[in-house]
Amino acid sequence: MSASSRILNLAVIPGDGIGPEVVAQGLKVLNAVLPQDVKLETKEFDFGAKRYHATGETLTDADVEALKQHDAILLGAIGDPSVPSGVLERGFLLKLRFLFDHHVNLRPSKLLPGVATPLKGQPEIDFIVVREGTEGPYTGNGGSIRTGTPHEVATEVSVNTAFGVERVVRDAFARAQARPRKKLTLVHKNNVLSFAGHLWTNIFTKVAAEFPDVTTDYLHVDAATIFLVTDPARFDVIVTDNLFGDIITDLAAAVSGGIGVAASGNINPGREFPSMFEPVHGSAPDIAGQGKADPSATVLSVALLLRHLGYEPEAARIEEAVSADLAERGDTVRSTEQIGDALAVRVAG
Amino acid sequence: MSASSRILNLAVIPGDGIGPEVVAQGLKVLNAVLPQDVKLETKEFDFGAKRYHATGETLTDADVEALKQHDAILLGAIGDPSVPSGVLERGFLLKLRFLFDHHVNLRPSKLLPGVATPLKGQPEIDFIVVREGTEGPYTGNGGSIRTGTPHEVATEVSVNTAFGVERVVRDAFARAQARPRKKLTLVHKNNVLSFAGHLWTNIFTKVAAEFPDVTTDYLHVDAATIFLVTDPARFDVIVTDNLFGDIITDLAAAVSGGIGVAASGNINPGREFPSMFEPVHGSAPDIAGQGKADPSATVLSVALLLRHLGYEPEAARIEEAVSADLAERGDTVRSTEQIGDALAVRVAG
Numbered sequence: 001m002s003a004s005s006r007i008l009n010l011a012v013i014p015g016d017g018i019g020p021e022v023v024a025q026g027l028k029v030l031n032a033v034l035p036q037d038v039k040l041e042t043k044e045f046d047f048g049a050k051r052y053h054a055t056g057e058t059l060t061d062a063d064v065e066a067l068k069q070h071d072a073i074l075l076g077a078i079g080d081p082s083v084p085s086g087v088l089e090r091g092f093l094l095k096l097r098f099l100f101d102h103h104v105n106l107r108p109s110k111l112l113p114g115v116a117t118p119l120k121g122q123p124e125i126d127f128i129v130v131r132e133g134t135e136g137p138y139t140g141n142g143g144s145i146r147t148g149t150p151h152e153v154a155t156e157v158s159v160n161t162a163f164g165v166e167r168v169v170r171d172a173f174a175r176a177q178a179r180p181r182k183k184l185t186l187v188h189k190n191n192v193l194s195f196a197g198h199l200w201t202n203i204f205t206k207v208a209a210e211f212p213d214v215t216t217d218y219l220h221v222d223a224a225t226i227f228l229v230t231d232p233a234r235f236d237v238i239v240t241d242n243l244f245g246d247i248i249t250d251l252a253a254a255v256s257g258g259i260g261v262a263a264s265g266n267i268n269p270g271r272e273f274p275s276m277f278e279p280v281h282g283s284a285p286d287i288a289g290q291g292k293a294d295p296s297a298t299v300l301s302v303a304l305l306l307r308h309l310g311y312e313p314e315a316a317r318i319e320e321a322v323s324a325d326l327a328e329r330g331d332t333v334r335s336t337e338q339i340g341d342a343l344a345v346r347v348a349g
Numbered sequence: 350m351s352a353s354s355r356i357l358n359l360a361v362i363p364g365d366g367i368g369p370e371v372v373a374q375g376l377k378v379l380n381a382v383l384p385q386d387v388k389l390e391t392k393e394f395d396f397g398a399k400r401y402h403a404t405g406e407t408l409t410d411a412d413v414e415a416l417k418q419h420d421a422i423l424l425g426a427i428g429d430p431s432v433p434s435g436v437l438e439r440g441f442l443l444k445l446r447f448l449f450d451h452h453v454n455l456r457p458s459k460l461l462p463g464v465a466t467p468l469k470g471q472p473e474i475d476f477i478v479v480r481e482g483t484e485g486p487y488t489g490n491g492g493s494i495r496t497g498t499p500h501e502v503a504t505e506v507s508v509n510t511a512f513g514v515e516r517v518v519r520d521a522f523a524r525a526q527a528r529p530r531k532k533l534t535l536v537h538k539n540n541v542l543s544f545a546g547h548l549w550t551n552i553f554t555k556v557a558a559e560f561p562d563v564t565t566d567y568l569h570v571d572a573a574t575i576f577l578v579t580d581p582a583r584f585d586v587i588v589t590d591n592l593f594g595d596i597i598t599d600l601a602a603a604v605s606g607g608i609g610v611a612a613s614g615n616i617n618p619g620r621e622f623p624s625m626f627e628p629v630h631g632s633a634p635d636i637a638g639q640g641k642a643d644p645s646a647t648v649l650s651v652a653l654l655l656r657h658l659g660y661e662p663e664a665a666r667i668e669e670a671v672s673a674d675l676a677e678r679g680d681t682v683r684s685t686e687q688i689g690d691a692l693a694v695r696v697a698g
């Protein structure tokens with residue numbers, strides 16, 4: 001390697017179902033877009049249902065140490081009906097988000113030209129959701145007593161800290177400021193969840209004073225779902241808690257082209273730990289192994305990964321390639337691999 | 350009064366904003382539809398922003414006692430920007446739901462012919478959501494420490510009991526069994542909120558065994574929002590917790606004609622306390638006093654009220670009238686009162 005060469009050291013987690021198929025195309029496009037002087041080094045990890053069934057493990061301490069040695073993580077999808085609900089979610093996905101302090105869960109929604117939406121009139125949709133990733137009702141706090149009896153009481157505790165809320169709100173304001181419209185909407189339910197709601201609202205108001213050029217707005221989560229289908233053009237950047245973010249980003253994906261094109265990043269902005277990038281869709285076991293899955297969401301997740309690591313021109317090239325591919329796609333049915341090939345040609349060209 | 354005459358003893362809460370306008374039309378239609386031998390007695394209550402500003406009261410013990418003397422409550426809307434977020438919600442709306450044990454929050458969604466939806470292709474939408482109304486994150490449990498400092502921690506506790514979950518699940522199964530399709534979908538997030546999720550899932554499975562003719566289904570709340578816009582026809586009856594129910598019923602209203610036609614009932618099925626019926630929409634202060642509000646949601650809430658009290662033919666007549674009115678409405682702009690008049694004529698005729 002020449003002295004000026006750089007290394008991109010990537011952990012790859014193909015996972016379950018369609019995960020391996022879409023990740024293969026993501027890597028293909030990544031290889032095609034990277035500048036000559038960047039050497040891509042990948043290490044594959046076998047997390048997911050198969051490993052769980054074979055060993056009972058979801059993510060060991062040694063795994064965590066190994067993952068830490070990478071610049072970033074690319075994940076396909078984790079999950080299979082053969083594993084009880086919650087085991088891989090808590091034991092792998094959420095565990096990593098918490099251990100690697102992925103507090104910015106970034107989910108862009110853009111309705112690209114030529115892409116079908118269930119909404120009438122092809123509205124303009126171009127916003128990003130900054131979802132908090134390490135607090136709220138996702139902490140696993142709570143429990144149950146008299147479990148399984150007619151007197152069971154089960155609780156879930158949403159934990160919100162000034163530290164956790166302020167850093168994600170600040171991140172969202174900075175992202176809003178960097179966009180042409182400079183508009184940030186806080187989504188919460190502060191009329192009912194008053195303790196957490198006051199914390200979010202007070203911090204949002206306080207940080208807003210430091211970003212006088214950013215227009216701010218507040219919506220209850222229930223009202224936000226209405227606007228996502230009646231007037232999605234009103235959104236530019238949304239900041240919200242972990243659970244509300246989970247819900248509205250699936251809806252956002254549905255209206256802006258479906259989960260076949262929805263990308264996400266589990267980001268540690270300070271880079272103390274590797275960030276993880278993954279399509280919003282799951283492992284879709286019903287179509288696994290058939291070459292039917294759309295790899296676009298994974299390819300767009302690779303773009304988010306590159307942007308996070310400072311490869312802005314390459315990220316933009318990928319986004320343009322996916323956009324152009326979708327615009328020309330029409331009703332042609334292509335395989336996972338054909339779409340990946342077409343995108344690789346575009347980003348290289 | 351003849352010996353065979355009946356009395357319908359109704360508490361009326363016009364409330365704030367457009368509340369008084371839509372309630373007036375609801376009462377007009379109620380008067381028109383009631384059989385000759387039923388005597389309607391109404392008592393108006395002044396809850397809402399005005400009373401709060403004048404007296405600081407939202408709902409006193411004496412108010413609660415007075416409300417208890419009625420067969421049911423008809424509510425317009427409560428809420429005004431001049432009152433801090435949460436004060437009237439917690440101090441009035443939620444307080445009543447808890448005090449009167451309104452554990453079945455019933456919200457039907459039906460896309461009527463001729464009604465606009467933001468979705469392409471005018472899909473078939475005809476489902477009801479049975480939202481739990483007295484538990485979950487709505488209990489007000491939680492708190493904050495070091496409030497207002499950089500070290501604040503704010504919690505919200507979702508409380509779920511076997512007693513509370515079983516009764517609402519049972520109610521939903523019974524409603525599903527009474528409908529032609531006999532399908533019930535549980536909506537939760539049991540892969541993340543595992544304690545509450547297990548309780549809901551276990552009880553759902555247990556009760557399902559008693560309703561072998563009801564088809565069951567489970568969806569995570571995030572996935573449910575996707576199907577609500579891509580395939581709403583898949584839903585027949587949905588049962589879900591208080592917060593998820595709040596979110597998906599606003600979305601359901603948005604896709605099935607908007608909150609101008611979305612009705613709801615806060616029901617105590619055993620009638621230990623009066624049930625309360627209200628449009629899903631809020632007080633809409635921006636259009637208050639202008640005669641612009643659509644009273645259909647309130648009129649449909651009156652239908653739910655009548656059905657709850659055993660006036661099934663009258664409830665059906667109101668629903669048919671609203672359906673016929675919407676089908677013929679076209680682009681004609683009519684005032685709140687004109688719509689109310691038209692509906693009153695239809696139900697009487």
Ligand SMILES: CC(C)[C@H](C(=O)O)[C@@H](O)C(=O)O
Nearest residue numbers: 089093094246280540541571
């Ligand atoms: C699989 C699940 C734990 C996860 C979440 O709820 O965050 C998923 O829905 C997502 O949005 O990434």
Ligand SMILES: CC(C)[C@H](C(=O)O)[C@@H](O)C(=O)O
Nearest residue numbers: 191192222438442443595629
């Ligand atoms: C006003 C608010 C407390 C209420 C709720 O969250 O239940 C409303 O959104 C509703 O759906 O009736």
